[in-house]
Amino acid sequence: MPGFLGHLFNGVAHGVSVLAGVTLVALVVLVVAEIIARSVFNTSLAVVEECVGYFVVLLMVLGAAMALRKNDLFRVSFIADVLPPALERASRAVYIFIALAVCCVFVWRTADLVASSFSRGKISQTAMETPLWIPQLALPIGFCVLAVFLIEHLLLVLRSSDTGGK
Amino acid sequence: MEVILAFGLLIGLILGGFWVQFSVSTAGLFYIWLLNGFSGWKALGLVSWGAANSFTLAAIPLFVFMAEILLGSGLSARLYNGVAPFFRWLPGGLLHTNIAGCGIFAAISGGSAPTAAAMSTVALPELSERGYNRRIVAGSLAAGGTLGILIPPSITMIIYATFTETSIAHLFAAGLVPGILLALAYMGFIMLRVWRNPSLVPVERTVSSPGELRRAACDILPFLLLIVVVLGSIYGGLATPTEAGAIGVVGALMIATLYRRMSKNMITEAISRTLRMSGNILFIVFTSMIFAYATALSGVGDHLAHWLEASGYSKFVFLLMIMVVFTILGCFMEGLGMIAIIVPVIFPALMAMGVDPVWFGVFVVILVELGQLTPPLGVILFVVASSSNKVTVEDVALGVAPFFGIIFLFILLLIAVPEIALWFPSWSLGG
């Protein structure tokens, strides 16, 4: 996608892949550090089980967003493949709208969760006593990113129908 | 009623070509709305958090990362060059390495998704390249991947044990022999299939010279080293099955360095592929759990289980009915959710019939395996499909269909000869 919007989407995508990449590396480093601490120094970092859970949440939403942008999300396409092109494009636009609606519901409900955890002062039951709204923020933010990439898909579909399919 | 509407919508959306994850979440939201109205969606926040915030799910990105490093460094290609000469004489050739490889990964990881993800990432591109029929490659990987929960360690068995207070050690021991037998049955089937239709596999070159075999053996060495390190780390008490994935990543990095294949480009490419693949898989697991929440809330599983319990069938018919119930639920529920809903309800009736709880655990685990392979919601189908963009979910589903039949026959065999599962634990652990 050309122009300002194109830069915007590329920028978001770049940020997402950097953040997700750092999370993946941190996951490996943290788990290896715990194994070494336990087997060599006979101690535990005491935070790894908790952090790993948070990293998985982040990897899920960011990884899903990256897969969506590359159009890697699973699809069963044998019926869609034989539809007339116009109908196929129309169905894609409808699907993107539904997916956007689903994302909005998730953003709304998970943002509510963040608010609930924040107002309750909910903490993790570990040595870190993490205020849980902080890691939980990964969910609404992640679904927002998914929504952004859905909008990009939508613009691409609309543009391709403007130019008669290509 | 609600369940039929929700399931109908799910199938309709998936067949209509909607992204699977969004099909599942749309159907899940619809299902919750049918049950409790819009206020039912209040639960989505905590349910999402509960489903995604999981230590054991970390095995998926870790094992995928390990496999991507092996793939990116070219070590997996080297491995296949290495093993190919040894499998030349066997009808099916390298297809057997899929099953054997899955068996080895199954002994490392506690779940099926990490097992299938790791093996498919390495095997699917390589074997398609060599001209193997991609459906039978994908099918054998999906079938082999499910061995992950049958061959110990197994998170599924641990969950079953918590619900039923069954011995975990006995369950682990009981899964081993059926796991190996099932793997052999897969291999037997591959041989039969290829013998009937040789065009499924490429024609390999003729006899290998001793020198070629020696060089080939050297190519296998790095991989053997990795297996020794990872298996050693969990059997030597250094790491848990989930953590073993991280050891695998470090091992793969070390081997890549040792063979001078490390580069910044290779690593960033591996990371980026790992993120997309594991994001895709974690997202489908996540949405399945949202759907499972709705199913649990509706009580449909309870109803099925209670109906089964009250039916008064004989032991054999009862077990067959359990197979039917698991197969139906398995089409649209994730495995642990099925165990949570069905097992506690029917367990007392089974005990009254004199069914061995350890044997039943193995039976349930194989049924869960089956559920991971049944469309529309079969996690392993998606895992295998995600490892290559040349293979679709449909390819995997069609490729795995005959293996599905083998698993079914194997379950019947297990009912007829329970000693298949029970002999080894009683021999090794007593009682």
Added chain:
Amino acid sequence: TDWTAYTYSSVSTTAAVKGMTRIAEKVSEQTGNDLNIKLHLGKTLQIASSDITQATGDGIVDFAADYFFSGSVPIARVLNLPLLIENDAEWTKAYAAMEPILKEAFAKQGVVYLGGYRYPSQVFFTTFDMKSLADLKGHKIRVTSPEQGHFVEAFGGAPITLSGSEVPTSLERGVIDGVLTASAGGAKNWHEFLPYNYRFPVNYGNSVIIANADSYDDLPEKDRQVLSDVVSAEGPAITTAFNEDEIVQMNKQRDAGMKIVEVDQSELPEARRKMAAYWEEWAADKGPEYVKALKIVREAIGK
């Protein structure tokens, strides 16, 4: 009225789940089917055990038993401090003293505190021969709270945090050397990997029985009364059932070959002294309400 209920426990045969089932049945019977409670067992709904109080407060479930509430009501952890409360008599006094504080803290979460029950003492189950605290030295023990971790560390052990689903494999392979739990609790599942049991009582764990405040307020007065009465009767009954099961399980585990060593009484005073400083330090570190709560508990049990 139909209520959705949830419990962290997934085993239908434990005293905890049996008790919750009894509560549901009795309430529906005594309210003439006015209030029907449908109980969902742990892991059937995808709500984490540590989120049950929040789920109840947010109205996702109406009624619940929660063992992992300390992230929502951290002040309750005073009751779980190592060696502060060592026997039934002390527990009863301490709990009575803490109850008003708990009620208020749960009310702030939008939750009505109705009652609770207690598990038997958390004791050591190990893969190495353990006869005294000195044997902890150099051994890796899985703990479930930072306070337990402090205790293990104070006696030379290494506290390890580990996901519950990985405990059996970790014990089998030697990733950890032991756990802190009760015979009628975790040991029920893991006993075959744990040949030794040293019954040093480190601390108690307890569950609360709670309801969503709005759902509770919407009930007619008479149903509320029934609910309170049933829970007040069944809570202690669950505790009793757990105490009985503890003996049954202990004997079962002994018959299966577990070597069980009773606590060496002479070790208790020294351990108590060592921990007393920690209680104060812990409370001071957390804030004035904790200091106050600790003072109330210590006065109640005269310690």
